[in-house]
Amino acid sequence: QKEVEQDPGPLSVPEGAIVSLNCTYSNSAFQYFMWYRQYSRKGPELLMYTYSSGNKEDGRFTAQVDKSSKYISLFIRDSQPSDSATYLCAMSHNNAGNMLTFGGGTRLMVKP
Amino acid sequence: DAGVTQSPTHLIKTRGQQVTLRCSPKSGHDTVSWYQQALGQGPQFIFQYYEEEERQRGNFPDRFSGHQFPNYSSELNVNALLLGDSALYLCASSSDRVPEAFFGQGTRLTVV
Numbered sequence: 001q002k003e004v005e006q007d008p009g010p011l012s013v014p015e016g017a018i019v020s021l022n023c024t025y026s027n028s029a030f031q032y033f034m035w036y037r038q039y040s041r042k043g044p045e046l047l048m049y050t051y052s053s054g055n056k057e058d059g060r061f062t063a064q065v066d067k068s069s070k071y072i073s074l075f076i077r078d079s080q081p082s083d084s085a086t087y088l089c090a091m092s093h094n095n096a097g098n099m100l101t102f103g104g105g106t107r108l109m110v111k112p
Numbered sequence: 113d114a115g116v117t118q119s120p121t122h123l124i125k126t127r128g129q130q131v132t133l134r135c136s137p138k139s140g141h142d143t144v145s146w147y148q149q150a151l152g153q154g155p156q157f158i159f160q161y162y163e164e165e166e167r168q169r170g171n172f173p174d175r176f177s178g179h180q181f182p183n184y185s186s187e188l189n190v191n192a193l194l195l196g197d198s199a200l201y202l203c204a205s206s207s208d209r210v211p212e213a214f215f216g217q218g219t220r221l222t223v224v
Contacts, residue, residue: 047211098160
């Protein structure tokens, strides 16, 4: 079993929909939780990071962490075709700059 | 700020050959990490360099080695290339003073 699990999708939604992306993990030592967006054949782009449990909002994006359930989510409001990409969750033990453990990524397609 | 830069962008090598990939971190960052991303999968941590020393290492064989220079730039060397080494190699830069890790665009290595 992988340390971080992520549904590979693809997830197809109409433009304007609210998107929910999720990851589960098994290692309770993880404290930093990140979401990256990766366009085809490009490097991952950091969207948000959260320390420990709680919510964090940045524009159309909201990240949630539930450490008791070992479950993290990324919500995208008013989704746009330009949001079509692969979304990767990543986690680290003590500092986001240290070794990151990634999920396999969820491919999202937002249709006009 | 040029961000994280990697070279070359693409590379084709023959099985058994050796390859060197290069990375310049984001201005102000002193830590460089290398990841391997196979097609359709999340990035896997190879190792991390800080103060010119390998600080952490993932589950990769000794054929993978690295170096960090005094200006914080880094190289990834892979010896005795195997077909399975074909992947996108990503460099991430970070600092212990801030939690975020930023990725370059990657080097796509194809071993034939």
